[in-house]
Amino acid sequence: MPHGEQAQAARWTGTATAAPGLLAFTGAIGSAEPHAHAAVQVLLVLDGEVVLTDRHGHRLRTGAAIIPAGARHELRAAPGTHGLLAYLDPAHPAARAVAARIAAAGDPAGVSTWQIAARPLTTARPLTVATPTLPGVLSSIGQTADTSGLPLVLSRALEAVPQLIDGPLLLGELAARVGVSAGRLGHLFAEHLRLPFPAWRRWARLLHAIEAVRGGATLTEAAHGAGFADSSHLTRVCHEMFGLAPSRLVHLVRPTA
Template sequence: MMGKAKVPAWSGAVTLQPGCLVFSGAVGTTELHAHAAMQVMVVTAGEVQLRDGHGQRRSTRMALIPSRALHAIHGPEATAVFMYCDPDSPLACGLRARIVGEDQDHVDGWIAAAQSSPPVRQEARQRLTGDQDPYAWLADPRAGLSCHPAVRRAMDHTQRLLGGPVRLQDLAVVVGLSASRLGHLFAEELGLPFPVYLRWARLRRAMELVQEGTSLTKAAHGAGFADSSHLTRVFHEMFGLAPSTVLRSIRWAAPESDGRLA
């Protein structure tokens, strides 16, 4: 009797950069998920299969996956670099402009956007040739655009409040706008509603705490989640995996650049 086929496991290094989270290593399998980040995928060996929310599947070595795009990943015997660019980073703003309309929801659009994007192609060349400065292209001032000043102030204030409640109404008072206007600006500038941005910001903070050696439970509370179960649900929503699965197989790596991703 044949046993179950082995499910490809994730293993590799995770780097928390200002403005970007980077995974580099062996690619496993995820369930359907949608994160708040703009994801750049560059496969360095083999091919990765992407599935969109419409059930379309494609094998590729390069993709640009937009914020909130429903997708799943399967990468048997593949290695890759995944760059999750924070939705408020200049880089994400620039990449978001490269994929619009219906292409945002379809795997063919993600692949085409990557192939036509000079920054993604440059990243692929540097990764495949072992360039010693793999983030050099991110220093290009043309890589992205600045967010609306009110949105930037609201995000800066949010970072100081992540350990507790964060309400859009309170942020609106701080920046001198109505809550409805500030919510509209978040959707317009970042391409996602404020609650989604907030969940991503909390998730980032929790990962920073875990990297520093904090337990998952304490990291959840430190990032403003109700408990570790709440953190697990959001992590699964954003990455299609349980955090415990990832923590067993990844190592934390030191940043490779001087913060130019911000």
């Protein structure tokens, strides 16, 4: 990692928690190089200043943003900035609840759209008077707005992923498990999770690897257990999705007291 990037990453200090389909961080926010993750990111700045840059080069100082999966962006935080960031699997109810709001707000790849989509976070009074809890944030962005759920076939496919994640995790193999064609299952991923299957698979592998390290595995063991070729492959994917190396990310992800 270049020296300047090391200095930026060093400013990230706090507590991160991981659960199926969810990675959340609360604490001092650092900067991250341009990246795009296969998750919906919720950003809430509690103190300090964050500037987001989208793939068009547009910059915006913001106190809250919801960034859709696959949207390339750069994050620059002033020293002393604190806040909450949540990374939601596109299948998470909260992620699906904001998808329509993001689409209605404008260009999903545009930073101004991300800020408009997050307006409930800046207007919800409980979030302005105290350090927010993750359930409170999810409620404010409309976690319960989408109650229709996922198609049964897609839900069954997602449930089968942990049994296959240490291998190739091919779309055809997963489709055969749930009794549909690979083309049909790929269409369901794109339609309901708003991501092509390969992008979602990288995200699922990364969460699995993080959980393994939290359980005591080395980066190499976690990489192999999550289906990555090796720890270097895990490092590349982590950097692409978070703008940080896994060694730094895993250091942050630890159980809360």
